[in-house]
Amino acid sequence: MKILKYFVVLAGLLLVACSKDNYVAPSITLKGRIVYGGEPLNLEYSQVGMQLWEPGWGKLAPIDVTVSQEGTFSSLLFAGKYKLIIPKGQGPFMTKAQQGSSSDTLYVDLKDNQNIDIEVTPYYLVRNAKFANEAGVISSTFDLSKVITDANAKNIERVSLYINKTQFVAGSTNIAATNLSGANVTNLTGIKMSVNVPTINPDQNYVYARVGLKISGVEDMIFSPIQKIQYK
Amino acid sequence: MKKTIYSILLASLGICWSCNDDAFLDRKPTNILTEQQVWSSPDQALSVLGDLYNRYADLGTVKNWTAISDFNEAFWSEAGQYGNFQNTGWDYGAWGAWDYGYIRDLNLFIQKCNNATSLDAASKDRFLAEARFLRASYYFELVKRMGGVPLILEPLTYDFSGDPTYLRNPRAKESEVYDFILKESDDIKDKLPSSTSEKxxxxxxxxxxxxxxxxxxxxxxxxxxxxxxxxxxxxxEVGIPSTLATGYYNKALGYAQDLISGKAGAYALYNKKPDLSENFASIFYDKANNPEVIFVEDFKLQSGKTHNFTVVNQPRYGAEEEEGGRINPSLNFVQAFEKLDNSFAPLPTTSSNGTPIYYSNVSDIFADRDARLAGTVILPGSKFKGRSVDIWAGFQLADGSIISGTDRGAQKVLPGKTLAEQVVGFDGPIDGFEFTAQTGFYLRKYLDPSVGSGQRGVQSEVWFVRYRFGEVLLNAAEAAFELGQKDLSAQYMNSLRARAGLTKALTGNDINFDRIAHERRVELAFEGHTLYDMKRWRIAHLIQDGNSISPTELNTELDKATKRNTQPYSLWPYRIYAPNTANHDKWIFKVVKLTRVTGADRFLMGNYYSRIGDDIISNNPKIVRNPNQ
Known part of the structure; x- marks a missing residue:
């Protein structure tokens, strides 16, 4: 009996010790979107990365934040003063000076859950993308608009129409694609492309489609919103 | 009583004390050598140098079978590696290196060797030159992977003042590191022996x-x-101004020509065997008077320094262990080999109207190809260690249906027969079955033909070739081409191509960038050049562009250096089972994309130079980050 008592006390001590030892988990959410004119940009999944830096902790290392297909991001953090940066060469856009300074670093004073929209200027946008299905051929009509037209303007390398089984649709994740090289894009409005749906195994009666634009000299593509299409 | 005991003990302690003297306590260590001992004889110093040689850094080597066969030149037939064909690329930190401990040891060796008094002058000069060669080699490795790095040429010493910031050094320019390597080479080349037997x-x-x-x-x-x-x-720190290109090309050609003209000894192409494919494979395992090989990492049986490359890559059927067959060269790579008339063509599996082509022998489809193909790859129908490999995917019946099995050498009853018989090769290919030739091919390069090389307890002593004469010829050819000397370039290319059985010589007008890049791809395949060649030509992001490859695209633009190579394809042989028809027992081939290959590799701009760790940058804020990461 005594042994049992001791055992209970000992077990109690262990429990207490456990809860005292552990750190609290991060609990504050920093959410946001990459936007142009209030509209989020459509990007490739997990390809555009941002970095959060929190100075003052001795050795510095960034917290990576990746941006979703719909241009949103979210990160679970501790309260603190962070610097949010988009590293050079990331994203199909140019960053803007933030908070009245000449730098594009965004200072985030995180005390509570926070939502921020980061305004950037994309080189191009894919607009008015409409998708249609005709006997297993997905066709799309869309416009391109060139947003940056000054000295920083870039050419179109190619336009691609992608379809996939799942809602992750991009160059690396697709079941079929057609490409239109930039040299063949003469008119930026009313561009038409189509792609055949291949046999899908196991069978399903829908695909996800979107149009992507590759800008020459820029690594990441910009896309139209994703659309689910019933094709049979 | 107690008192007495204590006083006796105390007294005995006192006696012990008085016994000690310097000679008893001041013992020489028996488990380490002192500096004085190390630098007292050339043999001792050489053993220190031996350790430094052992730490020479290679990315792809026979000690690392995945690093040597990356970039979809091969599929990895091991269950734990399939993920590499389902992801979409490489981490920014991939291929990183930052071993300044090695550089410090090299610098210390150079400093101490310089100060050594009891070494004879000849040994001392040679040791110093060797250490400087190793140091230049490691800086070369660093600059290839990381771009410009801090050039530390003296052992750094901390003064314990509490402030180590004076030890921080910024990154040198990329060109400065290359200049350092070339300057060191000029300084040491005549201090080292011109001996072709020293490898x-x-x-x-x-x-x-x-x-x-x-x-x-x-x-x-x-x-x-x-x-x-x-x-x-x-x-x-990354990038070299284009104005410097011509100067470097001239130097590259000059060094290569010095070596080709015999200024460093009588190096030549290996040409000992009449069978050209066997001859090509022998470069890598013939260790007796091999005139082609210049510098190697050597191995020796029963010495503790052996490697298991043959164990993990031997053909699975009849292997000396229950494993092997890991590196499966891809169809993409196999098709890159030219036909003997210098033309590029996919392996003919179907005729123009889409019907399959029937072959009498399984090896007929590979006829009239560059001899280096069979020297690099174990093809269906060829032999290793005297045993034919058993690579075939199954039977195809007259109605087009397939009979195959899911185990190596599985047996089934064919229609019209009563007894079960083998319906798939003992070497596969079986989709998703590890250690079989899932692409239809095994790797031949570096495989050791000696008995026991495939046993874990014996392993192999085949050396890993770091520099060989063939590569120097290609360096000369590329430099000559870039300098506009196309005829000279063709001359170097032809000497190499003649050994591969390509009898029709190239002329200066045939030489272009794609030709040069292609020749390096097939000659130097699986020798650790792929990554660095793609990087320095800045075409890695075009070859590995993250888009999947369609079967039709696979057969196009075979001669282009920037041909997409994001996924490995397979070529599976099938036997026809249609008794009493003309095609009975003949072979057809099918192009297959394995079900394990779902991702398409993408080489990001941030992959061109590996990431420098945050810990390194925190310790030394003078280090700038690599671009696009």
Whole structure:
């Protein structure tokens, strides 16, 4: 009996010790979107990365934040003063000076859950993308608009129409694609492309489609919103 | 009583004390050598140097079978590796290196060797030159992977003042590191022996080969860096100005020509065997008077230094262990080999109207190809260690249906028969079955034909070739082409191609960038060049562009250096089972994409130079980050 008592006390001590030892988990959410004119940009999944830096902790290392297909991001953090940066060469856009300074670093004073929209200027946008299905051929009509037209303007390398089984649709994740090289894009409005749906195994009666634009000299593509299409 | 005991003990302690003297306590250590002992004889110093040789860094080597066969030149037939064909690329930190501990040891060796008084002058000069060669080699390795790095040429000493910031050094320019390598090469090349029999220690030949490769890398970064303006840093830590290209190309050609003309000994192409494919494979395992090999990492049986490359890559059927077959060269790579008339063509599986082509022998489809194909790859129908490999995917019946099995050498009853018989090869290919030839091919390069090499307890002593004469010829050919000397370039290319059985000589007009890149791809395959060649020509992001490959695209543009190579394809042989028809027992081939291959590799701009760790940058804020990461 005594042994049992001791055992209970000992077990109690262990429990207490456990809860005292552990750190609290991060609990504050920093959410946001990459936007142009209030509209989020459509990007490739997990390809555009941002970095959060929190100075003052001795050795510095960034917290990576990746941006979703719909241009949103979210990160679970501790309260603190962070610097949010988009590293050079990331994203199909140019960053803007933030908070009245000449730098594009965004200072985030995180005390509570926070939502921020980061305004950037994309080189191009894919607009008015409409998708249609005709006997297993997905066709799309869309416009391109060139947003940056000054000295920083870039050419179109190619336009691609992608379809996939799942809602992750991009160059690396697709079941079929057609490409239109930039040299063949003469008119930026009313561009038409189509792609055949291949046999899908196991069978399903829908695909996800979107149009992507590759800008020459820029690594990441910009896309139209994703659309689910019933094709049979 | 107690008191007495204590006083006796105390007294005995006192006696012990008085016994000690300096000679008893001051013992020489028996488990380490003192500095004085190390530098007292050349043999001792050489063993220190031996350790430094052992720490030479290679990315792809026979000790690392995945690093040597990456970039979809092969599929990895091991269950734990399939993920590499389902992801979409490489981490920014991939291929990183930052071993300044090694550099410190090299610098210490150089410093102490310089100060040594009891070494004879000849040994001392040679040791110093060897250590400088190793140091230049490691800086070459660093600059290839990381771009410009801090050039530390003296052992740094901390003064314990509490402030180590004076030990922080910024990154040198990429061109400065290459210049350092070339300058060191010029200084040490005549202090080392010109001996073709010395392969595992530094020789004049090794220095010239390294210098020609380094100058060529610097030159191509200068010339082709303009194609990727984002892969540069404003301080020059990454990127070399294009104005320096011609100078580096001239140097690369000069060093290569010094070696080719015999200034470092009588190096030549290996040409001992009449069978050209066997001859090509022998370069890598014939260790007796091999005139082609310049500098190697050597191995020796029963010495503790052996490697298991043959164990993990031997053909699975009849292997000496229950494993093997890991590297499966891809169809993409196999099709890159030219036909003997210098033309590029896919392996003919179907005729123009789409019907399959029937072959009498399984090896007929590979007829009239560059001899290096069969020298690099174990093809269906060929032999290893005297045993034919058993690579075939199943029977195809007259109605087009397939009978195959899911185990090596599985048996089934064919229609019209009563007894079960083998319906798939003992070497596969079976989709998703590890250690079988899932692409239809095994790797031949470096496989050791001696008995026991496939046993875990014996392993192999085949050396890993770091520099060889064939590569120096290709360096010369590339430099000559870039300098506009196309005829000279063709001459170097032809000497190499003649050995591969390509009898029709190229003329100067045939030489272009794609030709040069292609020749390096097939000659130097699986030798650790793929990554660095793609990087320095700035075409890695075009070859590995993240888009999947369609079967029709696979057969197009075979001669283009920038041909997409994001997924490995397979070529599966099937036997026809249609008794009493003309095609009975003949072979057809099918192009297959394995179900395990779902991702398409993408080489990001941030992959061109590996990430420098945050810990390194925290310790030394003078280090700038690599671009696009």
């Amino acid at each position: 595992s220690r530094a020789t004049k030949g090794a220095v010239l080969a390294m210098a020609s490769r380094a100058a060529l890398y610097a030159a191509s970064i200068a010339r082709y860096g303009v194609n990727t303006p984002v892969v540069t840093l404003p301080g020059g």
